[in-house]
Amino acid sequence: MARERDAVDRISEQWATVRPDVDSSPLAVIGRVSRLSRLVDRRLAESFARFDLEAWMYDVLATLRRGGEPYELTAGELVAQAMVTTGAITNRIDKLEQRGLVERVAAADRRKVIVRLTPAGRQLVDEVVGPHMEVEEEILAPLSPRQRDELVRLLRATLLALGDRPAG
CATH class of the missing domain: 1.10.10.10 (Winged helix-like DNA-binding domain superfamily/Winged helix DNA-binding domain)
Known part of the structure; x- marks a missing residue:
């Protein structure tokens, strides 16, 4: 069974394609932490707005x-x-x-x-x-x-x- 993909998987693949000489593996963590932070902030903002x-x-x-x-x-x-x-x-x-x-x-x-x-x-x-x-x-x-x-x-x-x- 294939694992579900997220937006960071796509971004990582794009970097691997256009710059295979650059190790973009930190993006797997940092990109997800960054995106998670924004999504959490958005969800909390909706709650606080109430x-x-x-x-x-x-x-x-x-x-x-x-x-x-x-x-x-x-x-x-x-x-x-x-x-x-x-x-x-x-x-x-x-x-x-x-x-x-x-x-x-x-x-x-x-x-x-x-x-x-x-x-x-x-x-x-x-x-x-x-x-x-x-x-x-x-x-x-x-x-x-x-x-x-x-x-x-x-x-x-x-x-x-x-x-x-x-x-x-």
Whole structure:
């Protein structure tokens, strides 16, 4: 029985045809990870849209929520965890603050800005987290528990090799 083909199989074949001198085998993994990321992002965006959220909004709200009470972090800690620029996080905080989901709080060190989840922000993230995890479960449904464990191990090893470490 022939295995089912995906878009990356076709891309790999094209490269093998036009540039047989180039080892395009990394594409089998990197191309799939890249395509998977885009497809997952699209699926999650559809889910978040039901709550009038964008993925980045959920990321900030969930980061604050999962840290536990008092549901706050410095802007710098959010930058480190979100892997975005200071300007990007400032823009995100502004937009979430306008919606009443976070608030800025003065820190003892006036050079720092503390971002705190508001009660409305906590309520929203608590409402979204269950359906969000259900969508992630649907995405992973084709994999057995053993396959998931192996995928986690392989992805963790790759991330660590690229220097990805917990922030803070």
